[in-house]
Every structure is written in C-alpha cells, then in structure tokens.
Amino acid sequence: MNIGFIGLGVMGRPMAEHLIDAGHTLHLNRVKETSQHLVDKGGKAAASARAVAHASDIVILMLPDTPDVEAVLFGEDGVASGLSQGKLVIDMSSISPVATKTFAKRIEALGCDYLDAPVSGGEVGAKAASLTIMVGGKEQVFERAKPLFEKMGKNITHVGGSGDGQTAKVANQIIVGLTIEAVAEALLFARKAGADPAKVRAALMGGFAASRILEVHGERMVKETFEPGFRIRLHRKDMTLAVDAARALDLSLPNTAATQQLMNAAIANGDGERDHSALIRTLELLAGGPR
Amino acid sequence: MNIGFIGLGVMGRPMAEHLIDAGHTLHLNRVKETSQHLVDKGGKAAASARAVAHASDIVILMLPDTPDVEAVLFGEDGVASGLSQGKLVIDMSSISPVATKTFAKRIEALGCDYLDAPVSGGEVGAKAASLTIMVGGKEQVFERAKPLFEKMGKNITHVGGSGDGQTAKVANQIIVGLTIEAVAEALLFARKAGADPAKVRAALMGGFAASRILEVHGERMVKETFEPGFRIRLHRKDMTLAVDAARALDLSLPNTAATQQLMNAAIANGDGERDHSALIRTLELLAGGPR
Numbered sequence: 329m330n331i332g333f334i335g336l337g338v339m340g341r342p343m344a345e346h347l348i349d350a351g352h353t354l355h356l357n358r359v360k361e362t363s364q365h366l367v368d369k370g371g372k373a374a375a376s377a378r379a380v381a382h383a384s385d386i387v388i389l390m391l392p393d394t395p396d397v398e399a400v401l402f403g404e405d406g407v408a409s410g411l412s413q414g415k416l417v418i419d420m421s422s423i424s425p426v427a428t429k430t431f432a433k434r435i436e437a438l439g440c441d442y443l444d445a446p447v448s449g450g451e452v453g454a455k456a457a458s459l460t461i462m463v464g465g466k467e468q469v470f471e472r473a474k475p476l477f478e479k480m481g482k483n484i485t486h487v488g489g490s491g492d493g494q495t496a497k498v499a500n501q502i503i504v505g506l507t508i509e510a511v512a513e514a515l516l517f518a519r520k521a522g523a524d525p526a527k528v529r530a531a532l533m534g535g536f537a538a539s540r541i542l543e544v545h546g547e548r549m550v551k552e553t554f555e556p557g558f559r560i561r562l563h564r565k566d567m568t569l570a571v572d573a574a575r576a577l578d579l580s581l582p583n584t585a586a587t588q589q590l591m592n593a594a595i596a597n598g599d600g601e602r603d604h605s606a607l608i609r610t611l612e613l614l615a616g617g618p619r
Numbered sequence: 620m621n622i623g624f625i626g627l628g629v630m631g632r633p634m635a636e637h638l639i640d641a642g643h644t645l646h647l648n649r650v651k652e653t654s655q656h657l658v659d660k661g662g663k664a665a666a667s668a669r670a671v672a673h674a675s676d677i678v679i680l681m682l683p684d685t686p687d688v689e690a691v692l693f694g695e696d697g698v699a700s701g702l703s704q705g706k707l708v709i710d711m712s713s714i715s716p717v718a719t720k721t722f723a724k725r726i727e728a729l730g731c732d733y734l735d736a737p738v739s740g741g742e743v744g745a746k747a748a749s750l751t752i753m754v755g756g757k758e759q760v761f762e763r764a765k766p767l768f769e770k771m772g773k774n775i776t777h778v779g780g781s782g783d784g785q786t787a788k789v790a791n792q793i794i795v796g797l798t799i800e801a802v803a804e805a806l807l808f809a810r811k812a813g814a815d816p817a818k819v820r821a822a823l824m825g826g827f828a829a830s831r832i833l834e835v836h837g838e839r840m841v842k843e844t845f846e847p848g849f850r851i852r853l854h855r856k857d858m859t860l861a862v863d864a865a866r867a868l869d870l871s872l873p874n875t876a877a878t879q880q881l882m883n884a885a886i887a888n889g890d891g892e893r894d895h896s897a898l899i900r901t902l903e904l905l906a907g908g909p910r
Contacts (some may be wrong), residue, residue: 507830
C-alpha cells in the first residue's frame with residue numbers, strides 16, 4: 329500500500345521503518361540525513377505534504393504538537409490540499425483532544441476519513457514495535473487501519489469517537505506524571521525522615537502503592553539515574569495539553585496543575601532533558617537542596 | 620506465650636484472634652460486646668493497660684492515632700507502669716514517625732524493647748492474615764517478633780530503625796492517596812472530554828499508568844461503587860501525619876498537602892465514611908456537580 333509518513337523524528341523513524349519492512353511503499357516529507365536510511369530502504373522522498381497526500385492512500389502524522397499538525401494538514405501545500413475522496417489521515421502525534429475534533433471534521437468534510445491514534449511507550453516501544461496505541465474515530469475506519477497499527481504496536485485500543493484517542497493519551501500522561509510526583513514525595517519523605525528509600529520502596533511493592541511507576545521510576549529515584557526515558561520537557565507539553573483542555577471544559581484538576589508547575593521549575597533548574605523521574609530533584613530543591 | 624493486645628477495633632479483633640488460634644494466651648484490655656468472642660476463645664480480660672503489660676511478655680498496640688498510643692503507653696495505669704526488663708512493646712497502629720522515635724526511647728530506657736510495625740491491607744487483610752507489615756526497630760528484636768507477625772501478615776519487611784516502619788506506612792499512604800487522586804483527575808477528565816472512562820481505563824492498563832489503584836479504585840470510580848474499602852476519614856488522618864511530619868522536617872510536599880485539602884472537602888460534603896476512591900466526587904463538585 330502507498331502510505332505517507334510525515335514526521336521523521338525519534339519516534340517517527342522507527343515507526344516508518346516497520347511499515348517499510350512490512351512491504352509498504354512509504355512517501356516521506358522533509359527527508360534529512362537522520363532519515364536517509366528510509367529512502368535507502370525504498371522510501372520515496374516527496375517535495376511537500378501535499379505531494380505525500382497525493383501519492384498515498386493513508387497518510388500518517390507523527391509531529392511534536394498541535395500547531396505542527398495544523399500547519400501540516402491545513403497550511404500551504406499541506407496534506408488537505410493533496411487529499412481526494414476515500415483517503416485516510418491518521419494522526420499519531422500527541423496533541424489537543426479539542427483541536428483534534430475540529431481537524432477530524434475538516435478532513436471528513438473532504439470525503440476522507442480521520443483517526444487520532446497517539447501512542448505511549450517512547451523510543452524503546454517505537455523501535456520494538458510494542459507501542460500502546462489509543463485510537464479515536466469510527467469503528468470501520470479503525471478496522472481499516474488496524475493492520476498498520478499492528479506493525480507498530482501491541483496494546484491497541486479503539487477508545488471511541490474522534491478525539492477520544494487523544495483524550496486517553498492525556499489521561500495517561502496525567503496519571504503517569506502525578507504518580508511519578510507521588511512516588512517522589514513519598515521517597516523524599518522517607519529519606520528526610522531518616523529511613524532508607526530503597527527499603528521503603530521494597531516494603532511498598534506488594535501493597536496498594538504498587539505501580540509500574542514505583543517499580544521503574546521509583547528505582548531511578550533511588551539510584552539517581554535520570555537518563556531518559558521520557559524527558560520532563562516533553563511531559564510538560566502533555567501536562568499543558570491537560571491544563572488547556574481542562575480550562576476549555578471548566579474542569580478543575582488541582583494536582584495536574586501543581587505538577588505542571590513543578591515541571592516548569594524542573595526545566596528552570598536545568599532538568600528539562602532528564603527523565604521525568606528527576607522530578608524528585610525539584611522537590612529536593614524545595615527542601616533546601618540535594619541531600 | 621503471654622501476649623497483651625490493646626486496641627480491639629475492626630483491625631485489632633481479627634489480628635488478636637489469629638494469635639489466639641496460634642495457641643497464645645492473650646491478655647486484653649477494655650473487652651466489650653464486640654470483642655467478647657475473644658474471651659470466649661480463651662483470652663483473659665485485664666483491668667488496665669498496666670495489668671496487661673504485667674501479665675505479658677510482649678504487648679501489642681493497635682490504636683487509632685498518636686495521642687491514643689501515648690495515653691495507653693504513658694498515661695495513668697499505662698503499659699509503661701506495668702513493664703519489667705526484657706519485655707517487648709510492638710505498636711502496630713499507624714501513628715507519627717516523629718513521636719514514635721520518642722516513644723521507643725522511653726520504653727527502651729525501661730530496659731525493654733520496642734518495635735513500630737504499622738500495617739496496610741485493611742479489614743480484609745486483617746481477617747485473611749495477609750497484612751503488609753512495615754517494621755522499624757533493632758534487627759534482633761524484629762527476629763523475636765517475626766513469628767507473631769507471620770500469624771497476622773504475609774508481606775513483612777524490616778525497614779530500618781525505630782520510626783522507620785511508621786515512615787514507610789506514611790510513604791505508602793502518600794502514594795496511595797495521590798495515585799487515587801491522579802486516577803480520579805484522569806477519569807473525570809476523560810468523561811468531561813466526552814470519552815468513556817471505562818474504555819480509557821482499559822486502554823491505560825497495559826502501559827506506564829498501570830497500578831493496583833487504577834485496577835481496583837479506578838474500577839470503583841467507573842462503577843461508582845464507593846462502599847469501603849478504606850474510609851476517606853481514615854486516609855485524611857494518614858495525610859495529616861504526612862503533612863505534620865513534613866512540617867517538622869521543613870519538607871515541602873505540595874500534592875500531599877493539596878490532596879489532604881481535597882479530603883477535607885470530601886468530608887465536608889458528607890463523603891468521610893465512603894471509600895477513598897470517592898475522592899472523584901469531590902472533583903465532580905469542583906467541576907459543577909455530579910455529571
């Protein structure tokens with residue numbers, strides 16, 4: 329199948345490569361040195377997003393944020409200008425659920441289909457084709473795209489209508505961010521109270537405090553190894569999506585807001601490129617500095 | 620062995636019964652109608668905490684809060700007045716880690732041993748003898764008490780010195796409370812954004828958002844079944860222990876503090892006796908009322 333893939337960053341490159349390996353012809357935009365290997369494997373470099381859409385049956389986007397998706401879809405020589413009836417746009421970026429509903433309507437008005445299908449699992453999951461994929465859109469459109477999702481991910485859920493995939497992704501990032509913050513408060517509390525955080529973590533692993541975060545990120549906090557993983561700067565973007573959507577919904581999310589603020593402080597103190605488990609360092613600062 | 624057990628509430632009764640079933644002679648204080656069955660099974664009713672301590676080799680406390688433990692240990696006719704050299708006091712209540720270090724010193728000054736050994740797992744865990752037990756105190760004292768702990772719990776950890784068991788329990792309650800709040804923010808966000816919270820929860824179960832809380836309490840939120848479980852009123856007590864200890868340590872725990880405040884609001888709105896997963900109802904109120 330002719331598939332467009334726009335957004336060849338850290339996540340997009342391995343995802344596109346899995347589709348090439350599965351035998352698809354990929355049409356790529358803005359091929360750089362980092363993505364030249366995809367052309368070497370048979371990918372076609374196109375001159376614009378419009379040209380990508382023109383050449384493809386399905387166009388996949390994997391871009392940093394809402395404005396990037398809007399520009400690529402609806403900007404000059406954008407995807408929308410190259411679409412024709414029956415084509416499918418799949419946005420796998422993590423962007424605003426509110427804007428997504430508008431984007432879907434505009435693409436559907438052209439006689440095309442739209443899915444939002446953000447992922448979690450990071451670079452490791454993208455490389456291993458083990459991403460969690462949360463999909464919003466019509467059931468039959470989801471079924472059409474499913475074989476492609478199965479080349480990129482493992483845990484694939486059709487959550488609901490347009491925007492619901494992005495909503496699930498934001499919900500995921502709220503839980504992950506706030507649980508990391510919770511584990512950081514608890515382990516820092518333990519240390520400051522004179523206990524060994526490693527032993528406290530071990531004691532808590534069997535009970536209701538047990539989580540993937542306590543297991544993985546709790547260990548990073550105990551060992552103070554903060555290589556990403558998932559960067560605080562990127563997680564702040566997701567918390568901002570949550571806070572912005574909450575404002576649009578007149579919804580009060582007190583701990584999401586507070587955790588976004590802590591991430592601002594983390595970035596201000598030079599930890600933006602560290603793993604999000606480094607949020608414990610920001611709490612240390614509040615407590616008078618490390619140790 | 621002669622064992623004193625003071626505090627025959629919802630937790631203490633089944634814990635004491637397991638020790639009787641294991642063949643120990645239990646000395647009990649303030650036997651009421653609800654605990655008469657323990658006397659019928661061979662437990663001895665004593666006239667005071669002092670009399671309990673006098674008759675026992677090991678005295679176990681399972682009381683509501685720090686002032687109760689202080690009064691039973693050091694008040695008139697308290698445990699301390701009935702102790703003699705070599706006896707062991709085990710406080711299984713969930714109380715202040717800071718006060719615990721003082722209590723331990725005062726008991727050890729009498730030539731006796733002291734362990735703090737708070738539990739998690741609730742009434743269900745107490746009845747099933749499957750409690751998680753977090754122990755602070757000397758290693759050899761822990762070994763002395765271990766056979767008794769094994770009659771009441773499964774996941775038994777010697778965390779460190781005096782107070783460290785209580786510190787671990789507070790850390791546990793911070794993580795549990797804040798993770799419940801996180802799941803509540805995420806599922807309410809999903810619902811208000813128009814997605815099905817049940818499907819969002821299912822989509823998130825395989826990734827980094829996965830936790831015992833998302834599994835158990837997330838389901839209670841989706842189904843709106845808020846029978847305890849663990850009452851918000853009791854969890855607020857634990858959050859207050861955390862906030863008070865943080866003040867004593869000059870430690871800033873922003874989300875613990877905010878979550879304690881939400882629990883105040885939950886209790887003000889009549890939800891104090893509901894399960895802590897009902898915290899989502901307080902967030903609903905902030906968002907303009909249920910649904």
